Amino acid sequence: MCGIVGLYLKNDKYQNSLGELFEPMLIAMTDRGPDSAGFAIYGDEVAEGWVKLTVRHVEEDFDWATLADQMSSVLNCKVDWMQNANVAVLKVNSDEASARACLLELCPEALVLSAGASIEILKEVGLPENIASKFNLSGMKGTHIIGHTRMATESAVTMEGSHPFSTGSDLCLVHNGSLSNHNRLRDKLKREGITFVTENDSEVAAGYLTWRLNQGETLKEALEHALKDLDGFFTFTIGTKDGFAVMRDPIACKPAVMAETEDYVAMASEYQALTTLPGIENAKVWEPEPATFYIWERK
Amino acid sequence: MKTFDLAVSTVREFNQALHDEKNIVTEKEWAATNPKGMHNIAVGLDADIAVDIHGHAGYFCAGMNKTAAVTIHGNAGQGVAENMMSGVVRVKGDASQAAGATAHGGLLVIEGNAGARCGISMKGVDIVVKGSIGHMSCFMGQSGSLVVCGDAGEALGDSLYEVHIYVKGTVKSLGADCIEKEMREEHIAELTGLLEKAGFDEDPSAFKRYGSARQLYTFKVDNASAY
Known part of the structure; x- marks a missing residue:
């Protein structure tokens, strides 16, 4: 229905x-x-040159801070993050493709729920x-x-x-x-x-x-x-x-x-x-x- | 007048109180406030009572109605007055799809527009709509009358049996086996009566009549050898 x-x-x-x-x-x-x-x-739209990823991890206490630091050093750019339950919004001062590729490399089990300048998707069973x-x-x-x-x-x-x-x-x-x-x-x-x-x-x-x-x-x-x-x-x-x-x-x-x-x-x-x-x-x-x-x- | 505030009472409590009027009417006038789109309000009534619903109703409002007069002072969701047997149901606003579906008798008046499939498979009810109706209305309509003061959507009266359809405005398209028919004196008389009952000031001679070409459902002698 x-x-x-x-x-x-x-x-x-x-x-x-x-x-x-x-x-x-x-x-x-x-x-x-x-x-x-x-x-x-x-x-909460990000500025031009930034991308916002909403990312889900199965673990509630996943260490987003470390992931954001790693992304920041790999991409050589600023990465801000904000946690909401088992999801985090990562704001990356890079383009979407690079940010996604970097995330996949560092944390393949994480799932990108949305990407863009403004959107945040949150969903669960x-x-x-x-x-x-x-x-x-x-x-x-x-x-x-x-x-x-x-x-x-x-x-x-x-x-x-x-x-x-x-x-x-x-x-x-x-x-x-x-x-x-x-x-x-x-x-x-x-x-x-x-x-x-x-x-x-x-x-x-x-x-x-x-x-x-x-x-x-x-x-x-x-x-x-x-x-x-x-x-x-x-x-x-x-x-x-x-x-x-x-x-x-x-x-x-x-x-x-x-x-x-x-x-x-x-x-x-x-x-x-x-x-x-x-x-x-x-x-x-x-x-x-x-x-x-x-x-x-x-x- | 007995009033139920549906923000406080449940629809079930309200309906039960109305059902309790079946054998001996203790109160002629009933009202419900704060319907807030709730479903199944005033369903299955079988008493000579008047019920006013103040606000928008959800699905199946006044379904299966017998004898009672139900007025919705707002919009109605899907299937208003579906399978009504008798009585009067009046919607002051718009009605969603399948208004008066399969209804056997009584009068359904919609003062606004009705959505798709208005009067689908109607079996004897009279439906009078002040505004327009949506597509596939009166599909397989068997008996009764459908009056539309505005326009009708696509495929009006598809696979129609014997409903009398009167439309004042345009008809986007006619369904299979539905055709325009001559407006004779008895039809003007019928339409005049229906408009009067609904309380709509419209000129009956401005309407066109549509009905079944009777090619789909009747036995054709040409096919006799097939049986």
């Missing part, structure tokens, strides 16, 4: 309370997805409320955030199979539904150089958008193509560094509801997840149309 939620701030009024506003939205979707949960938050509290979601700040509560259908209940999926810089996607042409599309995308870590259908959708965006397409163009090339049931919420998009397939059997005020745009699988937002009583609330996407981007 799965639940998806997203919150995009149109101005800076709620940026300091983004996590606090979002936590009850994610937890409200527990009934739709109790087996895993995750979220991608955008904020377990109840949404436990995952929110593990990563202290309510204290987080940022510009936009998307989340997912999973009831697995297409692949195993693992951390890797949970959403959001990121296959490219600052891009991520959450999905409610099931794709029917993901195996063939995955093969095609692999030939185009996109890498996948799971057998999950939703990761293919994320990979597809990465591929389109890498070719220089705008988010709008990429989504127009996605509507033609992705077969199956889907409601997607997509995050990019500056943007937020929602898209439904032509059949539109996977639910979605949206709300907009002058301060934010929010989406959820069910209205229940929106009821705690400020000013929701007077928000414009609507159901997104089939075979249609909606984009908000910071200029």
Whole structure:
């Protein structure tokens, strides 16, 4: 079944309370997805010439300080780090490819959950409320955030199979539904150089958008193509560094509801997840149309 | 008037109180506040009572309704008034997909728009929508009437049986075996009555009628040798 939620701030009024506003939205979707949960938050952007990696290690007490020092000396650049449970955000004054290669060399068992200038992805197996509290979601700040509560259908209940999926810089996607042409599309995308870590259908959708965006397409163009090339049931919420998009397939059997005020745009699988937002009583609330996407981007 | 605050009481407690009215009505007027998109509110009613829901309701609100009059002062989620038997369900805002699905009787009024598959497999209910309806509406509709004052989405009335469909605006496309039909006097009379019951001030002569071409579901003598 799965639940998806997203919150995009149109101005800076709620940026300091983004996590606090979002936590009850994610937890409200527990009934739709109790087996895993995750979220991608955008904020705390690094300066040009830096890259931010969100990295997970199975050991809770992993020595991130030493790893950061080693990376710093190998790459001969500054590396800042910040630990959050068994995940760390590494800010590396280098390019993404070098940072990833260095990390793989020094600590092959670490898993990169996201990479970019702004994105941080945190996800785990377990109840949404436990995952929110593990990563202290309510204290987080940022510009936009998307989340997912999973009831697995297409692949195993693992951390890797949970959403959001990121296959490219600052891009991520959450999905409610099931794709029917993901195996063939995955093969095609692999030939185009996109890498996948799971057998999950939703990761293919994320990979597809990465591929389109890498070719220089705008988010709008990429989504127009996605509507033609992705077969199956889907409601997607997509995050990019500056943007937020929602898209439904032509059949539109996977639910979605949206709300907009002058301060934010929010989406959820069910209205229940929106009821705690400020000013929701007077928000414009609507159901997104089939075979249609909606984009908000910071200029 | 008895009011339940759903921020304090559960939907189950509210529904149970409404079900308890089945044999002897002790209170005619009921209300629920703070529905906050909760599912299954006022489902399975079987009493001559009026229920007002103040806010947005979740899935299946007023499903299986019999006799009661349920008003949702907000939007309704999927499957509002699904399988309704009789009574009146009124949505003041928009309804999500599958509004009035499989409903056998009664009147469903939607003052806003309805999503996809409105009146899917309807079996005798009358549905009147002030706004527009989404794709695949009235799919396999068997009996009753569907009135749309706005526009209809793709594949209206696909595989239709005998529902009378009236649309004032545009129809994006008709489904298999659904055709436009002549608007005769008895249809103007039927439509006038439905618009009056819904309380919508619309000119019945501005509507077009759609119905089944009866090519899909009826026995064709040409095929007799196949049996």
